[in-house]
Amino acid sequence: MESKSEKVVFGASIVVPSVLELTKHPISKLPLRYERDDQDPPIVFNGDSELSVPVVDLHRLAIGDFAAAEMEKLHSACKEWGFFQIINHEVPASLVNEFRMEIGSFFNLPYEEKKLLWQSRENQEGFGQLCVVSEDQKLDWSDMFYILIRPPNLRKPHLFHNLPPKLREALESYTTEVQKLAMIILNHLAEALKMDGEEMRELFRDGVQSMRMNYYPPCPEPDKAIGFSAHSDANALTILLQLNETEGLQIRKDGRWVSVKPIPNAFVVNIGNIIEIVSNGVYKSIEHRVTSNCSKERLSVATFHSPNLSLELGPAKSVVGPHNPPKFRTVPLVKYFKGYFAKKVEGKSYLDQIRMQTNEVSCS
Numbered sequence: 001m002e003s004k005s006e007k008v009v010f011g012a013s014i015v016v017p018s019v020l021e022l023t024k025h026p027i028s029k030l031p032l033r034y035e036r037d038d039q040d041p042p043i044v045f046n047g048d049s050e051l052s053v054p055v056v057d058l059h060r061l062a063i064g065d066f067a068a069a070e071m072e073k074l075h076s077a078c079k080e081w082g083f084f085q086i087i088n089h090e091v092p093a094s095l096v097n098e099f100r101m102e103i104g105s106f107f108n109l110p111y112e113e114k115k116l117l118w119q120s121r122e123n124q125e126g127f128g129q130l131c132v133v134s135e136d137q138k139l140d141w142s143d144m145f146y147i148l149i150r151p152p153n154l155r156k157p158h159l160f161h162n163l164p165p166k167l168r169e170a171l172e173s174y175t176t177e178v179q180k181l182a183m184i185i186l187n188h189l190a191e192a193l194k195m196d197g198e199e200m201r202e203l204f205r206d207g208v209q210s211m212r213m214n215y216y217p218p219c220p221e222p223d224k225a226i227g228f229s230a231h232s233d234a235n236a237l238t239i240l241l242q243l244n245e246t247e248g249l250q251i252r253k254d255g256r257w258v259s260v261k262p263i264p265n266a267f268v269v270n271i272g273n274i275i276e277i278v279s280n281g282v283y284k285s286i287e288h289r290v291t292s293n294c295s296k297e298r299l300s301v302a303t304f305h306s307p308n309l310s311l312e313l314g315p316a317k318s319v320v321g322p323h324n325p326p327k328f329r330t331v332p333l334v335k336y337f338k339g340y341f342a343k344k345v346e347g348k349s350y351l352d353q354i355r356m357q358t359n360e361v362s363c364s
């Protein structure tokens, strides 16, 4: 039976305004609905050059002489940061650039056309914002477009078929390549965790891939607003493309917010809650956010990878043992997602709810 906190209805008759439309005519004051006092102020910590997100070279992971050192870098990035940037990933730059251009045009479509692709009462796909459940709820200073891509039976025809044809084509090629990259990374993570590679592959066979495109317009009062409020990702592995050179993404590291500086042709990869659970807490799903700025727009696209929806989620069997007892309970994946979104609406972390208490004994 569903607990009360798992019941959540998104967007029932709630219209989430488009921030891009709001900024079409210059405004000097931030509308009240975007003024935030529930977020840390957007202080950028830049003082210590030691503090920058690790960079992992995928090519070196495959070359005998360098592989062990690169693998160690990957392992410690996932343990200590929950984030890394990946270079030499072999996703063709031409394909990424094609996609980049199509996304820019997509956000600039006339509002009347975009309205046809707006979130509906029942689900969060389409243009809009995440987890908006009331008219008074404060909003992020951004527009997003969220869509399920794989497996194909999850695609919503009214969204997928109504995407501009060139965007759909570019999205198809981009997500196919990024899906391959995600599997390569997940295989490396299994190796680094000393987890059975077959157990990892089995989890992600016919897994879920979804995508969120984010548009952050310049903000009249960036100190009072937030582009994307602090959160950790629900899924297993996020592969993020920062589409232009505008900074904004920050991650929480040892209690401070650290900027993730865009590196040309790199992807930002982050561990989501699901890998934190599968790795039995060895890898960390880290809180991150996007700050606003007063002069430059920012665009990003996050591609999310999750296991097969019919499976149960818990610490990997090949990772836990007498010396490493499970730190999380095992729950059906579908139940996990419902719990995540319900807790997000409450502003809490669902991970804490499925974390084992110290006196709890595992039955799995």
Ligand SMILES: O=C(O)CCC(=O)C(=O)O
Binding pocket: 212, 214, 228, 233, 240, 248, 249, 288, 289, 290, 299, 300, 301, 302
């Ligand atoms: O725009 C970004 O850089 C981050 C977006 C993000 O965290 C998300 O879509 O989950």
Ligand SMILES: [Fe+2]
Binding pocket: 231, 232, 233, 288, 302
């Ligand atoms: Fe995120």
